[in-house]
Amino acid sequence: MIVRLLRYTADPELLCGTAALTSTKSGSPSEILKDMNLDTANRIIRRVTGYGHVSVIEHASFTFSIEGVSRAMTHQLVRHRIASYTQQSQRYVTYDMFEQCVTPPSIADRIEAKKIFEETLEKSFKTYKNLLELGVPKEDARFILPNATKTNIIVTMNARELRHFFNLRCCVRAQWEIREAATEMLRHVKEVAPALFENAGPSCVKLGYCPEGKMKPHECKIQEIKTRFQSL
Numbered sequence: 726m727i728v729r730l731l732r733y734t735a736d737p738e739l740l741c742g743t744a745a746l747t748s749t750k751s752g753s754p755s756e757i758l759k760d761m762n763l764d765t766a767n768r769i770i771r772r773v774t775g776y777g778h779v780s781v782i783e784h785a786s787f788t789f790s791i792e793g794v795s796r797a798m799t800h801q802l803v804r805h806r807i808a809s810y811t812q813q814s815q816r817y818v819t820y821d822m823f824e825q826c827v828t829p830p831s832i833a834d835r836i837e838a839k840k841i842f843e844e845t846l847e848k849s850f851k852t853y854k855n856l857l858e859l860g861v862p863k864e865d866a867r868f869i870l871p872n873a874t875k876t877n878i879i880v881t882m883n884a885r886e887l888r889h890f891f892n893l894r895c896c897v898r899a900q901w902e903i904r905e906a907a908t909e910m911l912r913h914v915k916e917v918a919p920a921l922f923e924n925a926g927p928s929c930v931k932l933g934y935c936p937e938g939k940m941k942p943h944e945c946k947i948q949e950i951k952t953r954f955q956s957l
């Protein structure tokens with residue numbers, strides 16, 4: 726899996742700080758932005774979002790390229806509605822190798838499981854090819870492709886939605902592949918806009934407790950998770 730931050734709103738913190746001050750200052754947003762500096766922006770963002778006025782951070786958007794992930798992963802990703810997506814289309818792209826699949830570690834680590842997994846993939850891809858050769862269009866032949874099939878997707882989210890996404894998808898309760906992608910996305914945005922993503926990560930990082938209660942059978946260690954995400 727490769728996760729790249731392709732583009733993001735210029736000076737995201739200065740812009741969101743300006744938005745936060747616009748409601749209480751008599752000057753115009755353009756004047757406020759001209760005088761804005763990072764210290765002031767970060768302080769005001771922390772204060773205003775602390776009140777729960779989180780809409781000010783919607784002005785900053787981040788666009789990622791997520792490459793070589795499974796369709797199983799992107800199906801979960803696109804459930805997040807406050808976002809824009811563009812995904813590689815199975816109506817146009819032909820899949821010819823069963824290696825174009827993601828193998829979950831729980832399968833890759835077990836010799837027998839890996840063997841039957843790969844045999845089944847090979848069979849699916851052979852059928853897919855046969856269907857194409859019989860003149861079945863790609864959009865129909867793809868019905869035989871597995872959830873493991875690799876795909877590429879572009880996603881754009883604003884900082885508010887990203888924080889919500891990280892709450893849900895960086896958590897150990899989330900499936901491993903979307904959790905890896907979310908954690909990588911968080912690492913990227915923290916580099917370019919640390920104030921907007923302070924205490925971002927699974928809900929427990931900010932709350933100090935898990936809103937979903939104890940996790941069974943293995944309880945996760947909130948303090949360890951907090952430390953890991955705060956130093957990401």
Ligand SMILES: Cc1cc2nc3c(=O)[nH]c(=O)nc-3n(C[C@H](O)[C@H](O)[C@H](O)COP(=O)(O)OP(=O)(O)OC[C@H]3O[C@@H](n4cnc5c(N)ncnc54)[C@H](O)[C@@H]3O)c2cc1C
Nearest residue numbers: 801804805806807808886889890892893894896898899900
């Ligand atoms: C661990 C885990 C397990 C899951 N298991 C399942 C499962 O078994 N089956 C399943 O179907 N899904 C499952 N999901 C997906 C989950 O139900 C949500 O669809 C997904 O996480 C998107 O979250 P969301 O709706 O909060 O956020 P987004 O779509 O990202 O929206 C963000 C926020 O905007 C607001 N919002 C967006 N749209 C509306 C709307 N139409 N009306 C009102 N408010 C809105 C809400 O406050 C929402 O929280 C799972 C998710 C996780 C993290």
